[in-house]
Amino acid sequence: MAEEQPKGGAVQPQQPQQPQRPQFAGFMAEIVEVNRTHKTGISGEVYLVACRILEGKDENRIIKRNVLGPIKVGDVIRLPDTSREARDIKVK
Numbered sequence: 001m002a003e004e005q006p007k008g009g010a011v012q013p014q015q016p017q018q019p020q021r022p023q024f025a026g027f028m029a030e031i032v033e034v035n036r037t038h039k040t041g042i043s044g045e046v047y048l049v050a051c052r053i054l055e056g057k058d059e060n061r062i063i064k065r066n067v068l069g070p071i072k073v074g075d076v077i078r079l080p081d082t083s084r085e086a087r088d089i090k091v092k
Contacts, residue, residue: 026078028054034071047071058082
């Protein structure tokens with residue numbers, strides 16, 4: 001049994017399916033400010049950054065977070081949650 005063809009005998013091409021994006025519970029955030037004067041961590045590799053939330057219920061809110069590794073203004077990072085905020089790093 002052959003598949004039924006539409007009237008006129010023309011076969012419609014199938015739409016390619018979009019690949020599924022992996023699901024990740026988190027929120028995109030853009031780095032607005034990097035405080036390079038106060039670093040933390042054993043060798044100073046953790047920076048205090050201000051980042052603007054780009055999606056979710058806290059969209060456009062600016063929060064402070066600690067970020068590990070090289071970072072610059074304009075980078076986009078993914079945060080696991082937006083409820084926690086980093087405290088200022090106290091330098092002795």
